[in-house]
Amino acid sequence: MPELSIVLLSSLQSLLQGWGFPKYRAKQVLDWRNKGVLDPQAMLNVPQEIRAALVAHFGEPPLRLVQRQCASDGTRKYLFALREGGTIETVMIPERKRITVCLSSQLGCILDCPFCYTGRQNFEKNLTGAAIVAQLWMVKADVMVDPLINSTATTPTHLVYMGMGEPLANESGLHQSLAFFLDETGMHLSRRRITVSTSGLLPQITRLGEMFPVNLAISLHSAKNDLRNTLVPINKKYPLTKLRKILDSYPLAEQRYITLEYVMLAGINDQPEDLLALVGYVRKLRERINLIHFNPYPNSGYTATPIKMMDAFASDLVSQGVRATVRRSRGDDIMAACGQLNAHAMRQ
Ligand code: SF4
Structure with missing residues (x-):
């Protein structure tokens, strides 16, 4: 049961x-x-x-709200206590016509991407499917009692597995929650409204495509193998050439693209040779690049590429036929932006 x-x-x-x-x-x-x-x-x-x-x-519900923070742009960050101990963070991002909930799948993260604050938190446990789904229920409840003024949406419309953890390293929780979100007797959400983001666990990507072909986002961050070995250490096990084969066979919904996430780090991966490698790697008809502004956290050791330079990088990609956008930070004044989630920090 x-x-x-x-x-x-x-x-x-x-x-x-x-x-x-x-x-x-x-x-x-x-x-x-x-x-x-x-x-x-x-x-x-x-x-x-x-x-x-x-x-x-x-028994007790899987989650209990401990703290809620609201950013100046309407983004809300929630700290939830898990029934079996520990805390996780969930983020709600309002836009004009949609509300996206960014779900956590693990407490901490088993991987260790050096620019990511979650990666600094030791891995403690996988979330159950029920705890993943409960994050959405809790956010729905919050939006109901405290509606958003900057969105016409009245309830969450989109889900992204981009919170704490590597969702594909918790296949059981991920699959259980996706089954419920997609099932017509569950929440019956369209697969086009759900995105799973991964650093690139290849066998799990294949299984995801076979069982739940939702939108896929890859934490790429470099198209140069040596540099990606540093920025996304799982690349040592699953290098770019192997990732390419798996991405080429991932089933896509009509007019959908695989998103290649690329956090821009000053002097590290924002140089002309990085752009060249990226243009050579991307499949222009099936993939798009999402350039992400680096959100600093205490002692991160990296600095963000200036916005003007990011825009120029994006324009260069577009001029070479690559779909590329710059993602502006949301909720960075409450440390709710990409790569900033760390449930230990919120409690302090
Ligand atoms: S970027 Fe994702 S996979 Fe890498 S440490 Fe952070 S949460 Fe884990």
């Missing part, structure tokens, strides 16, 4: 009926859950004996 955060209607109906309760109560419970209420004791129109039975069966 899955947890309440990912249980489907038919399973909950059978469970309640097995306990001797009418099956229509299952819909009431899931209506609460769909409003982001995961604690059965707070489901006020559900009889007390059902609430007690649910608590006894499912």
